Structures are given as C-alpha cells and as structure tokens.
Amino acid sequence: RRGNYATATATDITVFQDIIGHNHVLTDPSELEGNNIDWIKTVRGQSSILLKPKTTAEVSKILKYCNDQKLAICPQGGNTGLVGGSVPVFDEIILSTQRMNDFISVDPVAGCVAVCQAGCVLEALSQELNKHDIIVPLDLGAKGSCHIGGNISTNAGGLRLLRYGSLRGSVLGVEAVLADGTILDCLSTLRKDNTGYDIKQLMIGSEGTLGFVTAVSILCPQKPKSLNLAFLGVDTFEGLLHVLRKAKQDLGEILSAVEFLDSACMGLVKTHLNLTNPIGEHEFYMLIETSGSNTQHDEEKLSSFLDEIMTSQTVSDGTIATDLNKMQAIWGLRERQAEALLHEGYNFKYDVSLPTHVMYDMVLDTRRHLEGLCTSVVGYGHLGKCDGNLHLNVTCPQYNQTIASAVEPFVYEWTAKHKGSISAEHGLGFKKRNYISYSKSNESITMMKKIKKLFDPNGILNPYKTLPDT
Numbered sequence: 001r002r003g004n005y006a007t008a009t010a011t012d013i014t015v016f017q018d019i020i021g022h023n024h025v026l027t028d029p030s031e032l033e034g035n036n037i038d039w040i041k042t043v044r045g046q047s048s049i050l051l052k053p054k055t056t057a058e059v060s061k062i063l064k065y066c067n068d069q070k071l072a073i074c075p076q077g078g079n080t081g082l083v084g085g086s087v088p089v090f091d092e093i094i095l096s097t098q099r100m101n102d103f104i105s106v107d108p109v110a111g112c113v114a115v116c117q118a119g120c121v122l123e124a125l126s127q128e129l130n131k132h133d134i135i136v137p138l139d140l141g142a143k144g145s146c147h148i149g150g151n152i153s154t155n156a157g158g159l160r161l162l163r164y165g166s167l168r169g170s171v172l173g174v175e176a177v178l179a180d181g182t183i184l185d186c187l188s189t190l191r192k193d194n195t196g197y198d199i200k201q202l203m204i205g206s207e208g209t210l211g212f213v214t215a216v217s218i219l220c221p222q223k224p225k226s227l228n229l230a231f232l233g234v235d236t237f238e239g240l241l242h243v244l245r246k247a248k249q250d251l252g253e254i255l256s257a258v259e260f261l262d263s264a265c266m267g268l269v270k271t272h273l274n275l276t277n278p279i280g281e282h283e284f285y286m287l288i289e290t291s292g293s294n295t296q297h298d299e300e301k302l303s304s305f306l307d308e309i310m311t312s313q314t315v316s317d318g319t320i321a322t323d324l325n326k327m328q329a330i331w332g333l334r335e336r337q338a339e340a341l342l343h344e345g346y347n348f349k350y351d352v353s354l355p356t357h358v359m360y361d362m363v364l365d366t367r368r369h370l371e372g373l374c375t376s377v378v379g380y381g382h383l384g385k386c387d388g389n390l391h392l393n394v395t396c397p398q399y400n401q402t403i404a405s406a407v408e409p410f411v412y413e414w415t416a417k418h419k420g421s422i423s424a425e426h427g428l429g430f431k432k433r434n435y436i437s438y439s440k441s442n443e444s445i446t447m448m449k450k451i452k453k454l455f456d457p458n459g460i461l462n463p464y465k466t467l468p469d470t
C-alpha cells in the first residue's frame with residue numbers, strides 16, 4: 001500500500017527546475033521508462049519525475065524540500081540491482097546520480113586513495129585508476145553500467161571480494177545527504193580513525209534508506225603485475241571442494257578469485273550468447289585467478305598446484321589463460337550468466353551464503369522440489385571467502401504464481417536451516433525485505449527500525465525497501 005506521502009504537483013516541479021535547471025528535471029513518461037523498471041524486468045514503478053542533480057548542494061536542497069513537503073524519493077544509480085531496490089514502487093520521485101560523475105582525486109603516495117562522485121560508472125572509474133596503476137577493489141558483471149555510489153549503498157560483493165574483502169573494509173569515506181538535507185561529511189581518506197561511532201558504515205549497505213550517497217573515497221590496491229586464470233572442469237561437487245581447499249593452501253597470497261558454475265549454466269551461455277566452452281563437458285567448472293607482483297613466482301606456484309590436482313585426478317581437464325583476450329573470454333562464461341538467464345524468460349533469483357560444503361545441495365533439492373514446474377534450476381557463484389555464495393536461479397517462460405509459492409519460502413527455510421543468509425551480496429531491496437527475519441533476529445530488526453526513524457523521521461528515503469512491512 002502507498003505510504004502517506006504527498007503527490008508531486010506542478011509547483012514542486014518548478015521548485016526542482018529552479019534548483020537544478022529545466023533540462024535536468026524529466027517528466028516525459030517515455031524518458032522515464034528505463035528508470036521505472038529494473039533491468040531484469042521484474043519490478044515496475046510509476047514515477048513521473050526524474051531529477052538529475054550535479055552537486056551535493058543541489059541534492060541537499062532537493063531533499064530538504066521533499067522532506068518538508070513529505071514527498072517520497074527513490075535514489076537511483078545505474079539501476080543494475082537485482083532485488084528491486086533502485087526502482088520506485090509507486091510514484092516516488094527518482095533522484096539519479098547519473099550526472100554526479102566527477103572523478104575528484106587520487107593519492108598514490110598515501111597508499112592509493114581515490115575520491116569521486118557517487119555517479120561514476122565502475123568501469124570508467126577503473127579505467128581512470130588504471131592510468132595510476134591502481135585498481136578498484138571491486139569488480140562485477142554490471143561494471144559497465146553500475147555507479148560506485150550504488151555499489152556502496154548496496155555493499156556490492158562481486159568477483160574481487162576473496163582478495164580485497166567487502167567494501168566495508170575498503171571504503172574510507174562517504175559523503176551523504178540525509179533526508180532533511182543535512183550534508184553528512186564522512187569523506188575521510190584515513191585508514192586509521194578510531195574516534196567514536198563509524199557513521200559511514202550505516203550508509204554502506206543501507207540501500208539509500210538512511211541517506212543519499214554523493215561522494216566516496218576508496219582505498220585502492222596496486223594493479224597486479226602478473227595475472228593468471230585457470231579454467232577447470234570438475235565432475236563432482238566434492239572434487240570442487242577439494243580443488244578449492246588446495247587452491248587456498250597452494251596459491252595462498254596470490255589467489256584472487258575462485259568462481260564456479262554448473263553444467264546447466266554452461267548450457268545457457270552457449271545457447272543464448274554463443275559463447276564457447278574451451279574445455280570438455282563437466283558437471284562443474286571453476287575459475288581460479290591469481291594476481292601478484294612477480295610473474296615467474298606466480299606461474300611456478302600455479303603450475304605446481306595444477307600438477308598436483310591433475311595427478312590426484314580431481315581435475316582431468318582445464319586450460320590456463322595469461323593473455324587478456326583469452327582471460328576475458330573465460331571470464332565471460334561466468335560474468336555473463338545473469339544476461340544469459342534473461343533469455344530464458346522470468347528469473348526467480350536467490351543470492352544466499354551457506355557453509356560451502358552444503359551449498360550445492362540447495363540446487364539439487366530445489367530441482368527435486370520444482371520438478372516438472374519450471375524450465376531450469378541452475379547454480380553458480382563465488383567461493384573461497386569463508387562461506388559459499390550461491391546464485392540459485394529458477395527460470396520459466398513468464399512469472400508463474402505456482403512456482404513462486406513453491407520456491408518461497410522453501411529457499412529461505414532451507415537457508416535458515418543451514419544458518420546461511422538470504423542475501424549474501426545483493427541486499428534486500430523491495431523483493432526480499434519481508435524475509436529479513438530468516439537472517440536477522442527480532443531485536444536487530446527493531447534496532448534497524450529505530451535507526452531509520454532517527455535518520456529519516458518522515459520515511460521519505462527509498463520507502464518500501466530494506467525494512468519489512470511490519
């Protein structure tokens with residue numbers, strides 16, 4: 001049900017035009033189409049106003065006005081989220097970071113700190129940092145469209161988490177505007193600062209419900225001098241676990257990513273995207289990436305690791321890539337899964353973290369549970385950082401209520417039973433918020449609601465997201 005918010009009027013539009021200029025206030029429904037729907041086309045809002053500010057001061061004026069008028073806001077970055085967090089539910093005004101894309105500074109001496117506006121596209125930021133021989137400690141399939149402010153607001157995980165940890169550790173500072181227009185300047189560039197509560201952590205992962213992130217500073221690692229990628233075929237999940245363990249033991253500090261996909265996933269990228277599997281057919285495929293500062297050292301380690309897993313016959317088939325083109329082709333098999341899945345029709349998406357040894361049982365149990373109902377149940381994801389992050393996807397030609405009722409809360413109960421999290425990296429957004437209690441205690445949820453009330457007493461910031469209805 002729509003909250004008790006005001007409905008925007010022509011007067012409000014004039015105020016917005018005065019703040020950011022006519023050209024940056026969009027009201028033509030056709031121009032708002034892409035902003036009203038998420039990219040996997042599962043949730044659609046009906047906003048009729050899209051605002052594109054350029055500066056923090058403009059965001060502050062807009063939010064102060066909206067708060068006074070009780071106008072609801074939907075913050076939006078690249079709109080690549082998978083849980084409906086970045087699109088309006090009703091007629092919330094969309095506040096976009098699209099024009100807030102200034103790269104501010106980089107400090108290579110201080111250990112590589114990059115400061116930029118929230119609307120910088122991840123890939124553009126990467127390219128900019130490349131000139132300084134540093135990298136963003138985050139990489140994900142949506143890099144060509146997602147905004148760094150959105151990445152931080154959702155605490156996006158991605159492919160480099162194994163090596164560089166979660167954004168909670170690498171984001172040094174955040175500037176955000178609160179619901180009443182207050183500019184919260186936590187844009188520190190320090191690694192060490194133990195002075196009281198770390199408010200910026202509340203902006204990380206709160207999906208724009210506590211503040212609108214306008215600028216960020218990030219600790220950026222050196223660009224590795226040596227990069228290798230192994231692509232392996234494994235025939236059992238037990239074998240995959242063995243390879244994972246060996247990779248951690250033998251590759252140690254140079255291990256930078258471990259990803260997996262199942263044979264159904266390989267089928268999807270072949271059929272829908274015409275990608276080529278460079279090795280033979282297997283139940284599972286693993287990508288093992290190393291990055292370091294000494295090519296000879298890294299290659300020696302990698303080849304002795306490969307020798308051992310081949311000799312023990314856990315892996316019978318694989319290939320190594322050291323040149324960029326081959327690496328990109330292999331990464332495509334993994335990174336383009338979400339894109340391939342869309343060709344199947346409707347996707348029920350689950351992003352769970354589980355003890356690694358049980359994670360694939362969820363795919364098998366879901367397959368059994370949905371037998372005859374859906375087109376496919378596939379599993380892929382991120383490995384190697386303590387727990388396993390499984391992306392379980394169920395596909396069917398179009399949205400189907402029978403499947404929806406069969407799969408939820410089945411998947412959430414399964415996850416809770418194994419002490420996992422119902423959202424490992426995608427957040428709760430609109431779609432998962434009412435299932436929060438499968439992963440958080442009542443006391444935590446009550447505290448979250450109190451924090452929300454403190455930061456945004458009128459509830460104008462991204463309503464219907466993150467927190468449960470009741």
Ligand SMILES: O=C(O)CC[C@@H](O)C(=O)O
Nearest residue numbers: 141335337338349391393
């Ligand atoms: O589409 C998905 O289920 C996962 C998307 C993304 O987190 C990935 O790791 O590819």
Ligand SMILES: [Zn+2]
Nearest residue numbers: 158382391425
């Ligand atoms: Zn992922």
